[in-house]
Amino acid sequence: MAPKTLFEKVWENHLIDPSMEQPLLFIDLHLIHEVTSPQAFSLLREQGRTVRRPDLTFATTDHNVPTTDRSEGIADVLAKKQVQFLTENCKEFGIDVYDLNHPDNGIVHIIGPELGLTTPGKTIVCGDSHTSTHGAFGSLAFGIGSSEITHVLATQTLPQEKPKTMNVQIEGDMPRGVSSKDIILNIIGQMGTQGGTGYIIEFTGSTVRNMSMEERMTICNMAIEAGARSGMIAPDEKTFEFLKQRHFSPKGQQWEDAVKEWQKLYTDLDAVYDHTLTINVNDLAPQVTWGTNPGQVTSIDRSIPVTEELADSSEQTAAEASLSYMGLESETKMEDIQLDKVFIGSCTNARIEDLRLAAGIVSDNKVDGNIEALVVPGSYHVKRKAEKEGLDQIFIKAGFEWREPGCSMCLGMNPDFLKDGERCASTSNRNFEGRQGKGGRTHLVSPMMAAAAAITGQLTDIREWDFTKEAVMNETVS
Numbered sequence: 001m002a003p004k005t006l007f008e009k010v011w012e013n014h015l016i017d018p019s020m021e022q023p024l025l026f027i028d029l030h031l032i033h034e035v036t037s038p039q040a041f042s043l044l045r046e047q048g049r050t051v052r053r054p055d056l057t058f059a060t061t062d063h064n065v066p067t068t069d070r071s072e073g074i075a076d077v078l079a080k081k082q083v084q085f086l087t088e089n090c091k092e093f094g095i096d097v098y099d100l101n102h103p104d105n106g107i108v109h110i111i112g113p114e115l116g117l118t119t120p121g122k123t124i125v126c127g128d129s130h131t132s133t134h135g136a137f138g139s140l141a142f143g144i145g146s147s148e149i150t151h152v153l154a155t156q157t158l159p160q161e162k163p164k165t166m167n168v169q170i171e172g173d174m175p176r177g178v179s180s181k182d183i184i185l186n187i188i189g190q191m192g193t194q195g196g197t198g199y200i201i202e203f204t205g206s207t208v209r210n211m212s213m214e215e216r217m218t219i220c221n222m223a224i225e226a227g228a229r230s231g232m233i234a235p236d237e238k239t240f241e242f243l244k245q246r247h248f249s250p251k252g253q254q255w256e257d258a259v260k261e262w263q264k265l266y267t268d269l270d271a272v273y274d275h276t277l278t279i280n281v282n283d284l285a286p287q288v289t290w291g292t293n294p295g296q297v298t299s300i301d302r303s304i305p306v307t308e309e310l311a312d313s314s315e316q317t318a319a320e321a322s323l324s325y326m327g328l329e330s331e332t333k334m335e336d337i338q339l340d341k342v343f344i345g346s347c348t349n350a351r352i353e354d355l356r357l358a359a360g361i362v363s364d365n366k367v368d369g370n371i372e373a374l375v376v377p378g379s380y381h382v383k384r385k386a387e388k389e390g391l392d393q394i395f396i397k398a399g400f401e402w403r404e405p406g407c408s409m410c411l412g413m414n415p416d417f418l419k420d421g422e423r424c425a426s427t428s429n430r431n432f433e434g435r436q437g438k439g440g441r442t443h444l445v446s447p448m449m450a451a452a453a454a455i456t457g458q459l460t461d462i463r464e465w466d467f468t469k470e471a472v473m474n475e476t477v478s
């Protein structure tokens with residue numbers, strides 16, 4: 001048999017009929033949330049159709065939910081309606097929904113893996129671009145639009161163009177203070193936000209093999225920000241360990257059988273990718289964005305680039321527009337940038353390990369008097385675990401707000417947002433204009449860098465800090 005890449009194996013396992021001209025995939029898991037599903041359900045009704053496989057469909061509310069006391073419900077009328085529609089639609093069609101008061105509610109891309117819904121080799125779709133996160137488990141996972149949601153609801157299949165494959169091989173030891181967030185920001189900086197267009201990126205190499213599942217999820221989460229259709233990582237013992245005993249994971253003999261199948265999911269030795277990029281992280285510094293897309297990024301110990309020195313004129317024009325929005329100038333040292341807010345949260349960096357790393361930096365320090373700082377766990381599972389470990393107390397004593405789970409300040413769709421002109425160090429994945437609130441200015445960073453920024457009130461190089469990296473542990477079920 002011809003050697004195959006990980007992607008090709010999963011793709012071929014899901015083709016309904018390989019002879020069809022337009023490839024049609026069977027979908028193993030359809031995740032839905034309140035923002036993109038209402039139109040899809042309306043269309044389904046208009047077409048007089050029903051949900052084909054409610055057992056393979058799973059819903060949560062995350063984008064619109066308040067992260068403070070939820071007993072009063074949702075104040076915003078539209079947000080409240082969207083959440084209500086989701087709950088009603090799920091009830092009508094027999095779909096499991098972990099809504100805002102469910103004990104395991106959380107951000108869709110955080111709860112999929114932690115509930116064991118996300119497993120290697122599955123095709124997973126969701127009306128949400130960061131569905132790529134689930135690729136960290138060796139699944140083929142990508143975001144879809146409203147009409148595609150209807151198609152999957154009605155048929156459990158999806159027509160798809162076959163993407164090209166890219167191997168991003170990451171080698172070297174991550175230096176102290178550097179995390180997988182810095183690696184993916186650096187990759188996007190090198191490739192640009194369109195560099196991955198048309199590709200599925202498989203992340204390979206010794207650095208990836210050494211990463212925890214949390215670190216791998218952060219990388220795959222942001223593959224989409226490089227323009228890629230999705231990211232994937234071949235499953236290994238760490239993947240299986242993470243999934244063992246999860247709520248929906250296979251149990252007993254079914255678990256044994258599943259692991260045997262999952263072990264076949266890797267790229268064969270002589271398989272050919274359409275493109276390969278190799279990066280070495282031995283000398284990587286913590287990364288910070290200075291502009292309004294994730295590719296406008298540099299090292300914390302550098303300055304904002306001189307726009308005239310950028311590669312081409314379109315890049316120069318984009319950089320000038322970004323700097324004008326950000327209220328920044330070329331040659332300003334990244335470390336001299338003062339902040340108003342710090343946000344530790346989102347599906348990129350709100351898992352237990354992210355919170356441990358941030359808490360390790362916070363330690364006995366206090367949040368700077370000019371800073372408002374939020375920690376928003378990605379799910380109730382993460383929140384409970386963090387509280388059991390005493391992480392909440394570290395944050396609260398330092399002056400952070402400790403919130404209920406949700407997308408929160410990752411995007412201005414709920415009560416947590418930046419005011420016009422406010423500047424924020426954020427562990428999320430997008431720094432587009434207005435993303436965190438109208439006129440808000442976002443600097444994307446890792447959880448450790450965000451924690452340090454909250455303490456000093458400005459962007460700060462954590463490599464100069466006295467801390468240990470003990471916090472890095474792979475999450476296991478407790």
Ligand SMILES: CC(C)[C@H](C(=O)O)[C@@H](O)C(=O)O
Nearest residue numbers: 035036063127128129130411
């Ligand atoms: C609201 C939703 C459609 C959107 C997405 O697709 O990613 C959001 O999650 C985001 O991160 O911008």
Ligand code: SF4
Nearest residue numbers: 130346347407410411
């Ligand atoms: S946390 Fe942010 S990136 Fe993730 S799903 Fe929510 S809004 Fe999208």
